[in-house]
Amino acid sequence: MKTIGTRMLISPAKYVQGAGAMHELGEHVARLGENVVVLADKGVWEFVDASVSESLAAAGVRLTKEVFGGLCTQREIDRVAAAAEETGADVIVGIGGGTAIDTAKAVGHALGDIAVVSAPTVASTDAPTSALAVIYTDEGAFERYSFFGRNPNLVLVDTALVARAPSRFIVSGMGDALATWYEARVCVAAHRTAMAGGLATEASLSLARLCWETLMEYGPQARLSAEAHVVTPALEKVTEANTLLSGLGFESCGLAAAHGIHNGLTVSHRTHGMMHGEKVNMGTLAQLVLEGAPTDELDTWLRFSRSVGLPTTLAEVGLADAGREELLAVGRAATAEGETTHNMPFTVSADMVADALTAGDAYARATATP
Ligand SMILES: [Zn+2]
Known part of the structure; x- marks a missing residue:
């Protein structure tokens, strides 16, 4: 039987970040295996092929390239797993955005004993x-979380690639990372068990807090660096906040209404053009309203969101003139059984989610400077 009140922190075995880090992929992967399948979508292959192929070849690692279909669906996981099994791979590497990496992790889990490497080319999620x-479903709606027995063996982030991407990616990552602290503190106060399988440690809570502080201090600078496509200390710090601090923070502290409402928003087709962190940001706004957050706190959140260009209104996530029924559908999905919305310290209903989205949107619009 599990001890009540066990604290737990889980993390990847190694984290590597820096401009040009992709050129070191081979040397790190060679410590994990000798036969690797690399999954990336067509567009990503175009700009990583040279560095990936050269560095793996130099390290004596056999490479099989796989083109990612674009969505992390069960169908795609099965397809890539079959391809990897056929080559007898002992390492799977996912390169690109969150969905390619999630697929690689799921393939690693499906195949059991192979090493998993995630190499994000953008800092858009944790x-x-x-x-x-x-x-996701084949239609692109949230289906479920899939939990694995271990974190990736290696996470490698090339910040030259992060800076090369459109700035919307790192800004969206800030939305995902900004939620981490708000959700972590709720879960800790309510003594919720995190995804990691236990209560939060002081370490993970501190990382969640540091994530928030890093964004507040360096977010606007990092956005400008990304717009100019240059690597700066601010871009490095925010890349780490979006990827490592937010990742460890959410997984070992817990998610709450912000992500539950994000998942709710995915049921509306009108939000499908929006990125994960952009929708999460609306979830954070609604969570703060649900909590009855003081005006000061709401204003701090709004000021930051506006300073980096994150959405703060329903219209900005594709839900202009959303009717009550549409918001209730979001609310129902956000409060479905098993959703992290239920980590809030009080019962949250679909009506309450719809109300919070309406009220948060109204507050953001009323306080916007024309
Ligand atoms: Zn997220």
């Missing part, structure tokens, strides 16, 4: 460090 994947 998926790369975690031991879970978000599985």
